[in-house]
Amino acid sequence: MASKTTKKAKPVETIKEEPIEIRRQMRLMQGNEAVAIGALDAGVNFFAGYPITPSTEIAEILAYELPKRGGVFIQMEDEIASISAITGASLAGAKSLTATSGPGFSLMQEGIGYAKITETPCVVVNVQRVGPSTGMPTSPAQGDIMQSKWGSHGDSPAIVLYPDSVKESYELTIRAVNLAEKYRTCVILLMDEVIGHMREAVALPDVANIRIISRIKPTIPPNWYKHYDENQKYLSPLASFGDGYRFNVTGLTHDQLGFPTNKKVEAHDMMERLRKKISYNIRDLVQIESRDMEDAKIAIFAAGITARSAKSAVAAARAEGIPVGLLRPLTIWPFPDDAVRKMLRNVDIVIVPELNQGQLIQELKRLTKDKADGDLIPIQRADGALITPLDILRVIREVH
Amino acid sequence: MASIPQKVVHEYLRHDKKFPHVWCAGCSNGIVLGAIIRAIAEMELNRNDIVMVSGIGCSSRMPVYIDLNTLHTLHGRAIAYATGVKMYKPNMKVIVVTGDGDCTAIGGNHLIHAARRNIDLTVILINNNIYGMTGGQASPTTPHDAIATTAPYGNIEPDFDICQLAMGAGASFVARTTAFHAIETQNYVKEALNHPGFSLLEVVSACPVIYGRMNKKGSAPDMMKAMRDNSIPLTAYEKLPKEQTEGKIIRGILRREIRPEYTDEYAKLCVRAQGGDNE
Ligand SMILES: Cc1ncc(C[n+]2csc(CCOP(=O)(O)OP(=O)(O)O)c2C)c(N)n1
Ligand code: SF4
Numbered sequence: 001m002a003s004k005t006t007k008k009a010k011p012v013e014t015i016k017e018e019p020i021e022i023r024r025q026m027r028l029m030q031g032n033e034a035v036a037i038g039a040l041d042a043g044v045n046f047f048a049g050y051p052i053t054p055s056t057e058i059a060e061i062l063a064y065e066l067p068k069r070g071g072v073f074i075q076m077e078d079e080i081a082s083i084s085a086i087t088g089a090s091l092a093g094a095k096s097l098t099a100t101s102g103p104g105f106s107l108m109q110e111g112i113g114y115a116k117i118t119e120t121p122c123v124v125v126n127v128q129r130v131g132p133s134t135g136m137p138t139s140p141a142q143g144d145i146m147q148s149k150w151g152s153h154g155d156s157p158a159i160v161l162y163p164d165s166v167k168e169s170y171e172l173t174i175r176a177v178n179l180a181e182k183y184r185t186c187v188i189l190l191m192d193e194v195i196g197h198m199r200e201a202v203a204l205p206d207v208a209n210i211r212i213i214s215r216i217k218p219t220i221p222p223n224w225y226k227h228y229d230e231n232q233k234y235l236s237p238l239a240s241f242g243d244g245y246r247f248n249v250t251g252l253t254h255d256q257l258g259f260p261t262n263k264k265v266e267a268h269d270m271m272e273r274l275r276k277k278i279s280y281n282i283r284d285l286v287q288i289e290s291r292d293m294e295d296a297k298i299a300i301f302a303a304g305i306t307a308r309s310a311k312s313a314v315a316a317a318r319a320e321g322i323p324v325g326l327l328r329p330l331t332i333w334p335f336p337d338d339a340v341r342k343m344l345r346n347v348d349i350v351i352v353p354e355l356n357q358g359q360l361i362q363e364l365k366r367l368t369k370d371k372a373d374g375d376l377i378p379i380q381r382a383d384g385a386l387i388t389p390l391d392i393l394r395v396i397r398e399v400h
Numbered sequence: 401m402a403s404i405p406q407k408v409v410h411e412y413l414r415h416d417k418k419f420p421h422v423w424c425a426g427c428s429n430g431i432v433l434g435a436i437i438r439a440i441a442e443m444e445l446n447r448n449d450i451v452m453v454s455g456i457g458c459s460s461r462m463p464v465y466i467d468l469n470t471l472h473t474l475h476g477r478a479i480a481y482a483t484g485v486k487m488y489k490p491n492m493k494v495i496v497v498t499g500d501g502d503c504t505a506i507g508g509n510h511l512i513h514a515a516r517r518n519i520d521l522t523v524i525l526i527n528n529n530i531y532g533m534t535g536g537q538a539s540p541t542t543p544h545d546a547i548a549t550t551a552p553y554g555n556i557e558p559d560f561d562i563c564q565l566a567m568g569a570g571a572s573f574v575a576r577t578t579a580f581h582a583i584e585t586q587n588y589v590k591e592a593l594n595h596p597g598f599s600l601l602e603v604v605s606a607c608p609v610i611y612g613r614m615n616k617k618g619s620a621p622d623m624m625k626a627m628r629d630n631s632i633p634l635t636a637y638e639k640l641p642k643e644q645t646e647g648k649i650i651r652g653i654l655r656r657e658i659r660p661e662y663t664d665e666y667a668k669l670c671v672r673a674q675g676g677d678n679e
Contacts, residue, residue, distance in 0.1 A: 046488055067673035072487045072666070077513040081480035084473065084510075088453070088484025091471060092492070096484070114474055241469040242489050244448045248417075248464055250472035259418050259464060260472075 038173030083111030113152030139384030296325030426620025476506030
């Protein structure tokens with residue numbers, strides 16, 4: 001199927017089952033493989049999913065690994081069932097994750113909203129492909145940046161992470177699981193098709209040195225338990241089904257105990273809680289990489305695989321004596337507003353390359369205050385090809 | 401059984417939380433809730449080990465009222481959420497309460513696949529032949545020619561036989577009764593909970609306020625009497641000539657068979673993956 005879509009597309013290699021000890025040593029590793037191992041290292045013990053290119057290797061590796069550790073792997077009947085199953089499992093106490101791509105990610109949106117309103121930890125990995133619709137299944141795109149924040153109806157603050165290398169895919173998968181547990185929400189890991197399928201030399205850290213966060217369990221007696229306890233700085237303890245707490249979970253707007261409510265005050269409190277647990281913790285959530293920005297007059301703002309091209313372009317331009325730097329979000333939502341504002345103030349021009357018709361650049365426009373801020377120059381393509389270092393270098397030379 | 405006093409039923413209700421409930425007077429949903437509670441009490445199950453999962457609809461409001469681990473999910477998705485719970489905690493009893501629209505329209509895919517897997521969930525499907533919560537639109541079990549707000553000229557679609565559907569998909573326990581038969585409902589809930597595998601209990605029920613009114617079925621008691629008069633036990637059905645069984649609701653345990661249960665199979669798979677031998 002895949003190979004019919006584009007002439008360039010290579011058939012997906014099946015991952016050979018190898019013992020995890022061998023996988024950990026310095027070796028060529030695929031991005032999707034790094035995600036699967038990251039999930040295991042983070043303590044994920046439940047995966048439910050539905051096959052879709054270019055994410056399928058994650059499911060295949062976990063189908064092989066999870067039963068060996070007594071974890072659960074289940075292939076569901078569709079992506080709606082997958083997000084539902086991981087949410088149910090999480091409420092029963094599991095650390096859960098699913099992996100998908102565009103069409104499946106679209107199907108999951110209602111369930112993602114449910115995990116968010118019920119404050120149930122889980123992780124959705126979306127290895128992006130060209131859309132809309134079936135698009136180009138084996139070609140890269142960055143078209144789901146806005147969907148990952150706004151895809152589900154209603155206001156639902158998002159945590160979305162975006163790696164730019166195989167190693168970082170591993171690290172951010174662990175971070176995604178940690179943040180899901182800590183903030184009790186559905187965290188999304190946005191991957192680029194190219195990173196999912198690319199192989200890079202990676203040595204994984206010793207598991208003993210990895211910081212793992214798990215949800216706080218309540219210690220109070222059951223009749224004192226509030227499933228959404230406002231007194232806990234918005235990060236409240238979470239009981240599991242079977243722990244004796246017998247709480248209620250609903251996707252209806254609910255009170256602190258988890259029962260449906262129509263009272264405006266309680267609805268307001270719930271919405272504020274969802275908002276504040278993200279917006280009051282920006283410093284913990286936002287991660288950026290800043291490269292050669294100290295004296296830069298031109299900045300590039302890019303994420304994922306496009307930032308990889310940008311890094312090469314920056315190095316080449318610097319060699320030509322052009323003062324250019326790169327700002328890269330590792331956390332794409334919440335957006336790194338402060339770092340972007342600072343960048344806009346300090347440079348004359350910001351080049352924004354992205355594999356879509358203009359999503360990141362909208363956020364930069366939102367943050368542009370006045371004429372003194374740097375001008376925004378877009379580089380956009382959504383045809384399944386990458387933006388190359390040369391594409392970016394040419395624009396750098398032009399604007400310099 | 402009637403031997404479970406009303407006081408016990410009250411002990412299982414979250415009386416201090418979300419009462420009064422949302423159901424109309426004369427609705428069958430409360431009868432089914434009572435039957436489930438009496439079954440659980442009679443079986444002396446530990447409520448900490450029971451999860452009740454539902455979708456969206458009048459029937460799916462049930463979990464809010466009962467003091468168990470309760471999960472009110474999305475329209476159609478109860479079985480998928482329940483699958484996640486059961487796979488992670490196979491020792492818990494997982495009950496799904498759902499409606500005809502919830503389970504056989506939007507959730508039909510999850511129903512057939514859970515039945516095929518034979519995962520040990522107890523699905524109690526309250527079939528009122530209509531979308532109650534949204535005000536009377538046609539469901540996959542709305543009878544041919546019946547009136548619904550989205551079938552104002554009469555329903556031209558044939559309706560599902562839910563039990564046949566579940567059996568066709570591989571459910572290993574399938575039973576049907578009506579809300580009139582409260583004790584039978586209670587007994588079948590018990591049988592279904594005891595069955596090691598996927599079980600589906602269809603409870604034919606009355607929505608007098610919407611379906612009944614639109615289709616001139618009379619008052620709530622009239623609809624109850626109709627359930628009594630229009631249904632026959634499977635044993636009688638098998639003996640009677642066809643003319644006398646035409647259009648009747650067949651009550652009884654329509655299938656009960658033991659076949660490999662999914663969480664058991666998964667546990668064996670784990671042993672194999674870990675190098676053990678369980679063949
Ligand atoms: C995705 C989605 N689509 C539609 C609805 C609207 N909706 C709510 S309940 C319902 C029908 C419920 O009918 P049924 O399952 O038969 O339950 P009843 O109310 O009759 O008990 C519908 C269509 C919804 N909540 N979510
Ligand atoms: S609308 Fe019908 S199903 Fe819903 S509560 Fe009223 S009587 Fe019951």
